[in-house]
């Protein structure tokens with residue numbers, strides 16, 4: 001059995017200079033395809049479930065499904081992570097169901113659509129980190145509001161995302177504030193805002209530094225060299241998938257995602273977890289459309305789901321190879337939660353803060 005915490009996995013990734021894609025799941029087919037891809041290239045995995053996924057599949061179903069995947073692939077370290085927890089209870093119940101890591105997104109209020117004050121973000125994230133660390137689980141926090149630097153708005157996905165528009169300042173994580181935040185909350189990983197957003201419609205053109213602020217990643221990494229950074233909304237929305245989706249009757253307006261080479265650049269500057277959901281959805285939905293268009297008499301769901309799983313497996317494998325995750329599963333000796341809890345209590349896992357450029 002190889003249920004790993006996010007902290008241990010990202011510590012390994014930092015030591016060896018690779019990144020780990022975090023794929024969202026809602027159902028068995030996605031779980032199988034991700035694990036098949038991981039096993040094929042010896043990659044450790046992060047499977048994450050949002051509040052939307054938990055209500056779609058039910059906590060019990062999700063938990064048993066992950067147990068099954070773990071049993072089928074004991075050689076693959078598997079981190080089960082809560083995506084965008086909105087309050088303490090969401091995080092606590094996730095841990096109860098076997099999640100080894102939770103995101104407490106205190107950048108938004110509990111309604112998941114209003115930007116929160118900095119102090120409130122610190123307070124709630126600190127409380128969740130204390131609670132999670134008691135049992136050895138990891139915590140990801142978020143500083144800055146995810147949204148487009150082109151129009152100042154966030155994209156609602158699974159009922160999560162800022163509503164209306166927010167200021168340019170809020171859309172870019174402040175590096176000095178990031179140092180203060182990590183010191184105050186003791187998070188294991190930090191999600192930052194730098195122009196990425198959820199959903200398929202991230203950019204209206206191929207992104208440059210104006211709308212995808214990779215310099216923010218570099219500045220934060222320079223001040224927090226030992227903190228694992230997380231890029232949200234980092235699907236690449238590959239053109240071939242958009243074309244296939246539209247070729248078989250879809251109507252997706254032309255859009256641009258985060259180019260893989262920009263993510264690879266981020267991985268060189270402290271990005272260790274890369275959230276990918278849209279690409280997985282698009283890969284499967286394009287495959288559904290192709291079957292529906294080409295085989296109009298087909299009514300066996302498996303005939304739709306199998307090619308969709310093939311497409312997802314291929315996408316996941318590409319990302320494992322591109323981010324350098326491949327080849328690392330066998331090198332990790334998984335540390336169980338009680339031992340992680342002991343290390344937190346001993347202060348061995350406190351974030352090591354680099355120097356701030358300005359006086360605190």
Ligand SMILES: [Zn+2]
Nearest residue numbers: 084232233275
């Ligand atoms: Zn996100």
